[in-house]
Amino acid sequence: FSDVNSWLVTFGFHLHNAIPGFPVPKFDLTEPSYELVKSQQWEDIPPISGVQQQVARQAKAFLSLGKMAEVQVSRRKSSGEKSWLWFATVKSLIGKGVMLAVNQGKVQTNVLNIANEDCIKVAAVLNNAYYLENLHFTVEGKDTHYFIKTTSPETDLGTLRLTSGRKALENGINVTVSQSTTVVNGRTRRFADVEMQYGALALHVRYGMTLDEEKARILEQARQRALSSAWAREQQRVRDGEEGARLWTEGEKRQLLSAGKVQGYDGYYVLS
Numbered sequence: 001f002s003d004v005n006s007w008l009v010t011f012g013f014h015l016h017n018a019i020p021g022f023p024v025p026k027f028d029l030t031e032p033s034y035e036l037v038k039s040q041q042w043e044d045i046p047p048i049s050g051v052q053q054q055v056a057r058q059a060k061a062f063l064s065l066g067k068m069a070e071v072q073v074s075r076r077k078s079s080g081e082k083s084w085l086w087f088a089t090v091k092s093l094i095g096k097g098v099m100l101a102v103n104q105g106k107v108q109t110n111v112l113n114i115a116n117e118d119c120i121k122v123a124a125v126l127n128n129a130y131y132l133e134n135l136h137f138t139v140e141g142k143d144t145h146y147f148i149k150t151t152s153p154e155t156d157l158g159t160l161r162l163t164s165g166r167k168a169l170e171n172g173i174n175v176t177v178s179q180s181t182t183v184v185n186g187r188t189r190r191f192a193d194v195e196m197q198y199g200a201l202a203l204h205v206r207y208g209m210t211l212d213e214e215k216a217r218i219l220e221q222a223r224q225r226a227l228s229s230a231w232a233r234e235q236q237r238v239r240d241g242e243e244g245a246r247l248w249t250e251g252e253k254r255q256l257l258s259a260g261k262v263q264g265y266d267g268y269y270v271l272s
Contacts, residue, residue: 095119153192153207227267
């Protein structure tokens with residue numbers, strides 16, 4: 001400001017109103033003063049409380065969640081990308097409406113009202129069975145789990161309405177029942193096996209054995225499967241003219257090709 005009059009006008013004092021004959025100053029109306037512009041800007045801003053500010057901040061943070069990348073689970077990622085958790089799209093062997101728990105090695109099942117008849121049958125067979133947790137194997141492409149029941153099989157076989165043979169339940173579960181007897185220490189013992197298979201999962205329930213006896217039986221079956229697989233690989237190597245696990249004689253090779261194994265050799269556990 002170049003003179004006193006300009007300062008007085010800035011603060012709202014006009015000399016021409018107080019002094020008669022004082023010239024009226026000429027203002028450029030095209031450009032409002034700085035004070036007028038700033039005062040109008042503050043007047044245009046609506047009042048807002050602290051609560052409204054916090055609500056607006058939370059709403060903005062919530063809406064920002066919509067910008068997160070979506071997880072695509074409809075198809076697998078390429079081999080170069082990181083793996084993800086994939087959930088099975090097939091139905092469960094246990095079925096809907098059945099709760100299953102393993103407490104101290106023993107299976108406990110509970111059936112809800114929404115469970116169908118076949119699910120109730122499966123739950124009844126598994127209920128009170130002992131689960132051999134560390135003895136599950138892949139048998140003929142199926143993830144096989146083993147159970148044992150110390151009770152008589154009649155009740156469960158009556159529930160399944162099957163004493164021997166195989167049948168498919170309405171929900172697609174294949175049930176196989178077999179019974180056998182053997183003499184152990186001069187005493188005839190009866191055994192029963194129930195296998196429930198659906199897709200790549202198989203549950204095998206054994207009746208008439210103790211836990212230790214069933215563990216030994218399952219381990220021996222696993223050893224025999226491994227032994228058969230090893231002989232099959234060795235036979236294929238000899239057939240293809242490749243070197244085998246040992247230097248077989250010509251007679252042993254002929255025996256291996258004709259009988260599938262060589263007499264005098266057996267398989268043992270590498271790790272114990």
